[in-house]
Amino acid sequence: xxxxxxxxxxxxxxxxxxxxxxxxxxxxxxxxxxxxxxxxxxxxxxxxxxxxxxxxxxxxxxxxxxxxxxxxxxxxxxxxxxxxxxxxxxxxxxxxxxxxxxxxxxxxxxxxxxxxxxxxxxxxxxxxxxxxxxxxxxxxxxxxxxxxxxxxxxxxxxxxxxxxxxxxxxxxxxxxxxxxxxxxxxxxxxxxxxxxxxxxxxxxxxxxxxxxxxxxxxxxxxxxxxxx
Amino acid sequence: xxxxxxxxxxxxxxxxxxxxxxxxxxxxxxxxxxxxxxxxxxxxxxxxxxxxxxxxxxxxxxxxxxxxxxxxxxxxxxxxxxxxxxxxxxxxxxxxxxxxxxxxxxxxxxxxxxxxxxxxxxxxxxxxxxxxxxxxxxxxxxxxxxxxxxxxxxxxxxxxxxxxxxxxxxxxxxxxxxxxxxxxxxxxxxxxxxxxxxxxxxxxxxxxxxxxxxxxxxxxxxxxxxxx
DNA sequence: AATCACAATATTGTATACAATTTAGATCAT
DNA sequence: ATGATCTAAATTGTATACAATATTGTGATT
Numbered sequence: 001x002x003x004x005x006x007x008x009x010x011x012x013x014x015x016x017x018x019x020x021x022x023x024x025x026x027x028x029x030x031x032x033x034x035x036x037x038x039x040x041x042x043x044x045x046x047x048x049x050x051x052x053x054x055x056x057x058x059x060x061x062x063x064x065x066x067x068x069x070x071x072x073x074x075x076x077x078x079x080x081x082x083x084x085x086x087x088x089x090x091x092x093x094x095x096x097x098x099x100x101x102x103x104x105x106x107x108x109x110x111x112x113x114x115x116x117x118x119x120x121x122x123x124x125x126x127x128x129x130x131x132x133x134x135x136x137x138x139x140x141x142x143x144x145x146x147x148x149x150x151x152x153x154x155x156x157x158x159x160x161x162x163x164x165x166x167x168x169x170x171x172x173x174x175x176x177x178x179x180x181x182x183x184x185x186x187x188x189x190x191x192x193x194x195x196x197x198x199x200x201x202x203x204x205x206x207x208x209x210x211x212x213x214x215x216x217x218x219x220x221x222x223x224x225x226x227x228x
Numbered sequence: 229x230x231x232x233x234x235x236x237x238x239x240x241x242x243x244x245x246x247x248x249x250x251x252x253x254x255x256x257x258x259x260x261x262x263x264x265x266x267x268x269x270x271x272x273x274x275x276x277x278x279x280x281x282x283x284x285x286x287x288x289x290x291x292x293x294x295x296x297x298x299x300x301x302x303x304x305x306x307x308x309x310x311x312x313x314x315x316x317x318x319x320x321x322x323x324x325x326x327x328x329x330x331x332x333x334x335x336x337x338x339x340x341x342x343x344x345x346x347x348x349x350x351x352x353x354x355x356x357x358x359x360x361x362x363x364x365x366x367x368x369x370x371x372x373x374x375x376x377x378x379x380x381x382x383x384x385x386x387x388x389x390x391x392x393x394x395x396x397x398x399x400x401x402x403x404x405x406x407x408x409x410x411x412x413x414x415x416x417x418x419x420x421x422x423x424x425x426x427x428x429x430x431x432x433x434x435x436x437x438x439x440x441x442x443x444x445x446x447x448x449x450x451x452x453x454x455x456x
Numbered sequence: 457a458a459t460c461a462c463a464a465t466a467t468t469g470t471a472t473a474c475a476a477t478t479t480a481g482a483t484c485a486t
Numbered sequence: 487a488t489g490a491t492c493t494a495a496a497t498t499g500t501a502t503a504c505a506a507t508a509t510t511g512t513g514a515t516t
């Protein structure tokens with residue numbers, strides 16, 4: 001099975017592709033990411049794959065076990081709580097900053113995210129919807145013009161995606177779209193207090209909607225998940 | 229000039245060694261980190277060096293310019309402000325958490341850090357003193373038992389070290405030891421409010437003690453800085 | 457002397473080869 | 487059958503070779 005795909009990019013490209021697959025839950029926590037396998041899928045040498053895996057490991061999206069290989073991370077319950085505690089330190093204040101410097105264009109951009117999210121839900125692409133719902137939060141950090149904090153939030157949202165894959169119960173009713181709509185309303189009014197408060201309770205809602213007892217399971221096929 | 233040193237470790241070891249050199253200001257912002265050069269210093273192949281450099285780049289301690297190589301990062305003024313804004317979101321609340329779960333042993337550990345810092349100052353090892361002063365903050369995050377947040381703070385403190393190298397004026401009077409002593413006092417009393425407030429003002433003091441107009445300069449010799 | 461063009465050199469980017477380690481499978485004894 | 491032990495296969499860790507790109511140095515031209 002020869003892969004004739006044009007060599008489309010370096011380590012960054014591969015890392016982003018895998019990260020997207022994780023976001024969309026095509027790659028499941030615990031799944032093994034073999035180097036040769038990835039190397040075939042993306043048509044680059046193991047050197048590139050390794051660089052990509054190292055980068056993903058640094059963001060804690062995968063776990064690198066020495067001499068054993070790379071596995072999609074399986075955040076523990078404690079880690080899940082930590083991630084949401086970190087988010088609750090960073091995101092509410094960032095939402096406030098964003099609200100204060102929000103422009104018309106920014107609001108349109110956020111509204112587009114929500115619309116795309118709804119479209120995805122309607123089409124039954126729940127993985128994509130989840131991904132877009134994360135992008136909404138990242139977009140807020142970008143608008144706040146805090147690159148450092150935005151980078152942290154980006155990582156935390158990626159990890160949240162893993163946490164949701166493991167501990168979310170009612171995937172049908174996902175997506176807090178109400179909370180996001182309420183946030184946009186606060187942004188429209190450039191109401192920093194309101195934005196901060198809404199984000200705070202939104203994060204609490206998210207955490208409490210997890211079932212931290214049970215735990216979804218089990219790796220499956222890799223090629224299938226990455227072929228898109 | 230043959231290096232007969234025992235191969236003492238993999239990418240992690242190299243990354244930590246370079247990070248320490250940056251912390252202690254033996255490596256100066258802007259300095260070029262050539263792969264062959266590092267490869268000789270640490271007696272490993274460029275493969276390992278590259279992995280280490282990629283890791284450091286991810287923490288923004290070095291900048292990786294494509295086809296040009298690795299350079300010790302030179303945070304801009306805007307980035308310096310961002311870093312301290314991120315710290316001010318994370319560290320005060322973390323200091324509060326730490327205060328609330330502080331044990332006798334933790335306090336001794338922090339006291340030891342301060343003592344070591346003073347010793348370093350007395351011996352004129354200002355680089356090492358600065359490093360230890362950073363460790364004090366990291367230790368607090370560890371005591372708060374928040375690994376995720378601790379990792380962020382660790383990165384921010386590393387970057388602060390670069391910022392200090394670039395923008396600090398009065399290096400003689402460094403080290404806020406008063407602020408650290410005051411924090412320990414709050415910890416002794418398990419006074420969360422006080423700890424949070426002290427940390428907050430400590431960070432403001434740090435930022436305002438920088439001179440964000442002028443900027444120290446210029447790379448120097450590499451082998452010298454790393455030989456230790 | 458200054459500037460440009462071009463060759464020579466050095467450095468980084470990627471792939472591959474080989475070594476070390478783990479995993480899987482087969483064989484054998486109980 | 488079950489389990490242990492050893493062998494073969496597969497996978498990861500590291501070093502090196504080669505290709506691509508930048509940097510430096512030289513000389514010609516003005």
